[in-house]
Amino acid sequence: MSQPVTAETVRADAARHLGIGAEQLVPGVLLGEDLGLDSLAGIELSMSLEERYGINITDDELSEVTTYGHLEQLVLAKVAAS
């Protein structure tokens, strides 16, 4: 990546993918109940971030994710490890 990956860049990319404002992606927001994402939409969001950052999120890891904050941490950890 030419630019450093930060919480802000992940949030901006996730918001762009979902077509919502980045301010809605606070750490505690529930992807399902609050944002209305079903399992397919969650997989799609995860795939979009995987491609954007060249990382791999496993099905098991994704199944543990309930909040946006959790997803963001997962992405940042994967980027740091790559």
Add this chain to the structure above:
Amino acid sequence: MIESRNGRRVVITGVGVLAPCGTGAEEFWAGLRRPAEPIIDRRIPDFDPSRWGITHVEARRTDRFAQLGLAAATQALADAGLDGAELPYDRARCGIVMGTGIGGAYAWESQSKILLERGPARVSPLVVPTVMPNAAAAMVSMRYGWRGPVETIVTACASGTHAVSNGARLVAAGRCDAVLVGGSESCQTGVMSNGFLNMKALSSSGISRPFDIDRDGFCSAEAGGALVLEEAAAAAARGATVYAEVAGSGSTADAHHITAPAPDGRGAIACMRAALADAGLSAEEVTHINAHGTSTPLNDATEAAAVAAVFATTRPAVTSIKGVTGHALGAAGAIEAIALALSFRHGELPPTMGVVQVDPAFDIDVVLEPRRWTPGPALSNSFAFGGHNGTVVFTPA
């Protein structure tokens, strides 16, 4: 209808349409009288899914054909006054029958590209529900909670007409009190458009001119059309405004060739006769035909001969709106049924635009200018690739 139980009759109480010539019944009707630009590939210029309540998340998992179907259904149910929280019918007795020729062509094509260029792991998990041809009917069902039969008909360019007729049968047979019927299509992708082009079906001039001596193929189009059908007595009891009655329908096959119509028009003739028999009408009672009229050399010749054969003594007024709309494949029968419903409403027949000289080989009365019309028994025809034929009969309610 002959198969009606206990005298149940079927009426049209709402319409919704999106077509290249206009969105909404009024704009569409006005557009049918405006000459179309010579464009081989006719699209809806200003379609905005969010205008029809389609969220960003819904838009990501629906192809354009499904969005057009949902938008048309939304209009039609609002027109009928059946879009509110209170419904005068049990939702388990409300059905949906939509048609499409192809389905989610854009997703299929873009995901094929992703598979080849970026690998199997990048193929969208949403591709299957996006591509499937039943997506439009499913979306309408989910939005309105209609849980009766919810089905999709895929008979190429006859899909929309077959959807109207099969939905009407659900009402006539007593299975449903209301059925949303229609069709939607949007498949002007590189693969599909060049497939049509290379099979020489498309016009090279970009002028759609049904029944003209110089017709040179159809102009492809996208569209969505939906009609609300209700049992007549229930519709009257709730004070619904009625466009026309669906009095009967016919469905036959040529059993001849995958794309060419049977040269003697036998499938089309049998279809129109079956529709008349279903409606209990004689050919002499029909005053108008909304033709399939694609502007291809073969279809128009076969259809003109079939109409001349069935209606030898009376020469009903024949119009094809495809001079304006182009050919919207699986949506065509739906938007043409709507044009016919609007002809009943306005007491007028839309012209067959694009025509300079009717082919002198055709012994039919082609409507070339808007014509005043006293509503009477009328047909709408669709004749499809695969040899599928569909005709619906509307009568004044």
